[in-house]
Amino acid sequence: MLAHLLAEQGVECVVLERQTREYVERRVRAGLLEHRTVGLLERHGLAERLRARGQVHRGVELRFAGRRLRIPYAELYGGRHMWVYAQQELVADLIRLWIARGGAIEFEAEVSGLSGLDGERPEIRYTRAGNAERLACDFVAGCDGWHGPSRSAVPAGALRLHDHRLPFAWVGVLAQVAPSTEEIIYAHHERGFAGHMLRSDTVSRFYLQTEPDDPIERWPDARIWDELQRRLAVSDGWKLREGPVLEKSVTDMRSNVVEPMQFGRLYLAGDAAHIVPPTGAKGLNLAVSDARVLAEALAARCKRGDSAPLEAYSATCLRRVWVVQAFSLWMTWLIHRLPPDTPELALRTQLQRAQLELLSHSRAAAAAFAESYVGFEEL
Numbered sequence: 037m038l039a040h041l042l043a044e045q046g047v048e049c050v051v052l053e054r055q056t057r058e059y060v061e062r063r064v065r066a067g068l069l070e071h072r073t074v075g076l077l078e079r080h081g082l083a084e085r086l087r088a089r090g091q092v093h094r095g096v097e098l099r100f101a102g103r104r105l106r107i108p109y110a111e112l113y114g115g116r117h118m119w120v121y122a123q124q125e126l127v128a129d130l131i132r133l134w135i136a137r138g139g140a141i142e143f144e145a146e147v148s149g150l151s152g153l154d155g156e157r158p159e160i161r162y163t164r165a166g167n168a169e170r171l172a173c174d175f176v177a178g179c180d181g182w183h184g185p186s187r188s189a190v191p192a193g194a195l196r197l198h199d200h201r202l203p204f205a206w207v208g209v210l211a212q213v214a215p216s217t218e219e220i221i222y223a224h225h226e227r228g229f230a231g232h233m234l235r236s237d238t239v240s241r242f243y244l245q246t247e248p249d250d251p252i253e254r255w256p257d258a259r260i261w262d263e264l265q266r267r268l269a270v271s272d273g274w275k276l277r278e279g280p281v282l283e284k285s286v287t288d289m290r291s292n293v294v295e296p297m298q299f300g301r302l303y304l305a306g307d308a309a310h311i312v313p314p315t316g317a318k319g320l321n322l323a324v325s326d327a328r329v330l331a332e333a334l335a336a337r338c339k340r341g342d343s344a345p346l347e348a349y350s351a352t353c354l355r356r357v358w359v360v361q362a363f364s365l366w367m368t369w370l371i372h373r374l375p376p377d378t379p380e381l382a383l384r385t386q387l388q389r390a391q392l393e394l395l396s397h398s399r400a401a402a403a404a405f406a407e408s409y410v411g412f413e414e415l
């Protein structure tokens with residue numbers, strides 16, 4: 037995304053990716069795109085396939101105590117809707133269009149280190165087809181995820197790390213089955229959270245709360261369907277369709293932020309700088325938002341000699357990052373079963389229910405949820 041935005045402004049760049057093209061085009065992850073994310077893709081001619089194949093969503097369903105609560109976010113937030121479109125499809129679109137536009141991208145190019153970040157001409161070391169390569173550049177955009185090499189190239193003490201591990205994990209399931217719902221469902225249940233997400237007419241995504249470090253071997257398919265049936269149940273006769281499980285894995289939940297998101301000529305973007313718990317479906321959207329800010333700032337510097345937006349890059353991004361962290365954490369603690377060792381467990385569980393009741397009775401509370409869930413246009 038960043039490469040597209042830069043190239044459009046005449047800033048030359050090279051994308052280095054350690055995986056194969058096939059791998060990144062099949063890697064299953066996010067699927068819910070904010071109104072603002074899709075608007076950016078559209079403005080840059082990157083959303084044609086998304087518009088043809090993605091699904092427009094206007095509301096979300098919360099379930100608790102066997103009841104359903106629909107939050108009609110589009111109606112509550114000026115008609116802004118969201119799109120369901122799998123992340124790997126979007127990645128495939130961006131790669132195809134980048135190559136068609138003559139963009140430079142190297143796959144199976146594993147970056148091993150960065151040097152000279154505080155000088156005029158940083159250098160990236162990487163390996164490709166067994167050969168050690170070097171790339172000298174003016175700026176480095178570290179878009180290599182939380183475990184990538186960019187952030188670790190920054191000298192100790194130069195960045196402040198906020199690292200919060202949550203007492204929750206999700207069993208993520210991809211199943212060959214038509215969705216049993218037209219809108220995403222988040223269910224708060226005494227056995228733990230369950231989510232029914234959408235991907236396509238024939239494939240659905242589900243999540244089940246479990247404990248961190250729970251091995252996936254403890255989740256045979258029969259147990260997955262049994263738990264989904266129980267946790268998603270409502271009293272009005274709704275039925276959950278079952279089908280073959282295509283993929284399943286356990287993901288622990290973290291809330292991480294690094295400050296500032298820059299060091300010398302290195303600018304961190306997306307998961308390399310922050311991880312949000314997946315509950316609010318914000319990780320991909322935040323990464324795209326960083327890309328937008330960084331592209332504008334780099335273009336200002338490279339094309340007009342104006343360094344101010346680049347100097348403000350971290351502060352500009354972090355305003356949104358912290359607001360999104362706050363919402364994602366709030367929603368995570370609202371919708372999950374609290375760990376048994378939580379102090380005043382009974383009281384806190386009642387408070388969770390009370391907040392869900394408030395969402396169902398207060399239009400103002402539902403509208404505040406809608407704004408955060410759909411994503412603020414400006415921040």
Ligand SMILES: Cc1cc2nc3c(=O)[nH]c(=O)nc-3n(C[C@H](O)[C@H](O)[C@H](O)COP(=O)(O)OP(=O)(O)OC[C@H]3O[C@@H](n4cnc5c(N)ncnc54)[C@H](O)[C@@H]3O)c2cc1C
Pocket residue numbers: 052053054055060064065066067068123145146147148179180181182183184185208287305306307308314316317318319320321323
């Ligand atoms: C299982 C799962 C489910 C998720 N569900 C959602 C969701 O529902 N909604 C949502 O918004 N977000 C979700 N996310 C988060 C979302 O996928 C991320 O926030 C998003 O991918 C961040 O984009 P990014 O470009 O910063 O990082 P990535 O997409 O991780 O891209 C980083 C790239 O850097 C490459 N790389 C890493 N190391 C190197 C190296 N040494 N050399 C070269 N290349 C390297 C990686 O191969 C990768 O392609 C999910 C994530 C996971 C793992």
